[in-house]
Amino acid sequence: MKRINGLRWWIIGLIGLATIINYIDRNALAIMWPAIAKDLDMSEQQYAFIVSVFMIAYAAGQGLSGGLFDSIGTRMGFLVTISVWSLACMGHALARGAVSFSVVRALLGVSEAGNWPGATKSNCEWHPINERALAQGLFNAGASLGAVISAPLVAFSYLLLGWQATFAVLGCLGVLWIVPWLVINRSAPATHPWLSEAEREYILRGQQVPARQGAAPGSDDDRKLGFRELMRYRESWSVILGRFFLDPIWWMFVNWLPIYLAKSYGFDVKQIGLFAWVPYLGAAAGSLVGGWYSGHLIAGGMTADKARKRAMTIGAVIQFPMLIAAAYAYTPLIAVLLCAVILFGFQFTMNNLQTLPSDFFSGKSVGGLAGLGGMSAAAGVLITSNLVPFITRESYVPFFMMGATVVPLSIASIFLFARKIERVPLRENR
Numbered sequence: 001m002k003r004i005n006g007l008r009w010w011i012i013g014l015i016g017l018a019t020i021i022n023y024i025d026r027n028a029l030a031i032m033w034p035a036i037a038k039d040l041d042m043s044e045q046q047y048a049f050i051v052s053v054f055m056i057a058y059a060a061g062q063g064l065s066g067g068l069f070d071s072i073g074t075r076m077g078f079l080v081t082i083s084v085w086s087l088a089c090m091g092h093a094l095a096r097g098a099v100s101f102s103v104v105r106a107l108l109g110v111s112e113a114g115n116w117p118g119a120t121k122s123n124c125e126w127h128p129i130n131e132r133a134l135a136q137g138l139f140n141a142g143a144s145l146g147a148v149i150s151a152p153l154v155a156f157s158y159l160l161l162g163w164q165a166t167f168a169v170l171g172c173l174g175v176l177w178i179v180p181w182l183v184i185n186r187s188a189p190a191t192h193p194w195l196s197e198a199e200r201e202y203i204l205r206g207q208q209v210p211a212r213q214g215a216a217p218g219s220d221d222d223r224k225l226g227f228r229e230l231m232r233y234r235e236s237w238s239v240i241l242g243r244f245f246l247d248p249i250w251w252m253f254v255n256w257l258p259i260y261l262a263k264s265y266g267f268d269v270k271q272i273g274l275f276a277w278v279p280y281l282g283a284a285a286g287s288l289v290g291g292w293y294s295g296h297l298i299a300g301g302m303t304a305d306k307a308r309k310r311a312m313t314i315g316a317v318i319q320f321p322m323l324i325a326a327a328y329a330y331t332p333l334i335a336v337l338l339c340a341v342i343l344f345g346f347q348f349t350m351n352n353l354q355t356l357p358s359d360f361f362s363g364k365s366v367g368g369l370a371g372l373g374g375m376s377a378a379a380g381v382l383i384t385s386n387l388v389p390f391i392t393r394e395s396y397v398p399f400f401m402m403g404a405t406v407v408p409l410s411i412a413s414i415f416l417f418a419r420k421i422e423r424v425p426l427r428e429n430r
Contacts, residue, residue: 003196008126008189008203012135014181015119016142018082021173022115023146023254024153025089026054026108028170029101030258031154031276032163035269039163044259046098048389050105051255052382057106059378061113063227066371068114070224070364074122075185079178081114086174092167113378116354117370124358124366125188128206130298132358133308137291137351144283144347147254155273224364225426227372232427235360238418239373242353245410247377248384249319249346249403253279253339255381256388260396265332275336282340286347290315294352304359305421309414311352316411318345320404327400342403353414360424380406 004010029036033047069077088107095101123135157166186192189203230236258276261267267275290311297307322342329335357369384402391398 002194004184004194005196005199007184007192007195007199008135010184011122011126012119012138014177014184015078015115015122016139016145018078018174018177018181019115019119019139019142020146020149021082021177022085022112023143024150024173025085025170026112027147027150027254028089028154028167029092029105030255031151031272032158032166032269033258034262034267034272035158036163040097042098044389047259048386049098050101051385053102054105054109055251055378055382055385057109058113059375059382061110062117062371062374062378064110064371065114066117066367066369066374067227069118069121069367073188074118074125075182075187077114077118077121078181078185081111081118082174082177082181084111086171088171089174090168090171093164113374116374117367120354120357120370121367123355124207126203128203129304129359130206130295133294133311133352133355134288134291136355137287137289137347140287140291140347140351140354141284144280144287144343147280148277148284151258151275151277152273155269158269225361225368227368230361230365230369230372233360233424234417234419235356235421235424236369236372238414238416239353239356239360239369240376241413241417242356242410243373243377244380245406245413246346246350246353248380248406249323249342250283250350251381252384252388252399252403253343255385256399257339260392260399261332261335263392264335264396267332275332278336279339279343283343283347286315286344287351289344290348290351293348294355303422308352308355308359308421309418312349312411312414315345315347315349315352316407318342318348320407323400323404323407327397327404349411353410356414356418356421359421360418362423 036042037047065077065081068080085108088104088111091104091107092101095104119139120136123132123139127135154166154170157169161169186194189195189200257279258272261272261275294307294311297310298304319342322338322345326335326338326342329338354370354373357366357373361369387402388399391402
């Protein structure tokens with residue numbers, strides 16, 4: 001029977017590739033919006049409405065998909081979610097107004113949301129504790145690379161094919177991804193036939209926690225927790241509130257960076273394609289460095305509690321002053337370079353924040369808490385996205401100041417509710 005060395009990295013590599021596709025599909029609308037708006041005579045307020053519909057569906061999808069992945073596993077969970085979002089992306093080609101775009105964006109949002117709880121759960125299954133932040137960084141780098149690739153790719157495709165055909169072609173990418181996913185991800189590490197015994201032992205042994213922090217698999221502390229029970233733990237609220245405040249920064253750029261460049265500097269689709277990818281290089285670097293950094297500290301003997309908190313604080317310290325500086329950028333080049341530093345810091349923090357569910361609970365509940373965190377993140381994004389058209393009527397200074405405000409609120413929430421990052425002893429199930 002054949003063995004594949006480093007199979008766990010193949011798994012996270014495929015999830016990273018799915019994340020790249022995820023971001024290409026979702027960013028396509030923002031990148032082509034100046035042309036779509038002109039073609040269909042649509043306004044910025046209609047765009048904000050469509051974004052809001054997407055975020056509401058995305059919030060619902062986070063909760064639904066967290067339970068879905070905990071119930072049917074990561075293999076089938078990814079199959080379901082990526083199939084649906086690929087069809088939704090193709091459906092954009094048929095949209096002709098705010099209502100029809102809202103329908104396909106809702107379907108895209110509810111299905112694309114599953115990528116994050118699914119990835120967090122897969123990392124918990126396939127990686128020892130000291131590797132999880134790095135694995136999270138690799139898949140988060142997929143989001144950044146997807147954003148890097150999407151701007152020039154979508155712009156080129158639009159110039160070659162038009163916006164309708166571009167949506168149809170992009171939707172095919174996810175369908176093609178399904179084949180290697182089903183072939184390589186045959187089962188969990190304990191039973192995967194292609195996993196070497198050395199790697200299997202390394203993964204499973206590295207997932208064990210001290211007796212005080214957790215319990216042996218199969219005990220009551222290893223049971224699956226529902227949403228209501230998860231919310232009984234203060235540690236869960238560190239994830240829920242931390243993401244509520246921090247995630248809007250990422251989505252401010254995903255949803256509004258092309259509009260910002262068009263409105264502030266008069267960019268068309270081609271110019272957006274040339275500039276809008278730059279900030280996401282910083283995000284990709286932040287994902288990898290932030291994940292490596294906390295894992296390096298843990299491997300050197302530091303507790304997960306100190307390592308995660310130190311990494312998240314460093315990311316916050318980077319973001320805050322750069323958001324203020326970006327508010328007063330006077331050229332598009334300076335603006336996108338400052339945005340790159342902001343997103344570096346964002347991913348440095350977020351990469352470790354998204355790892356917390358697997359630090360607090362067993363694999364049976366990781367998807368559920370990740371889903372709750374995603375729902376709260378979407379709620380925060382929904383609020384900020386609806387504010388953007390109103391606060392940016394005169395300039396984008398309030399846009400960046402709003403981002404600077406939420407950074408300390410996020411870090412304060414994490415430190416307040418996660419007094420110690422470790423496996424949470426469960427209360428009696430009543």
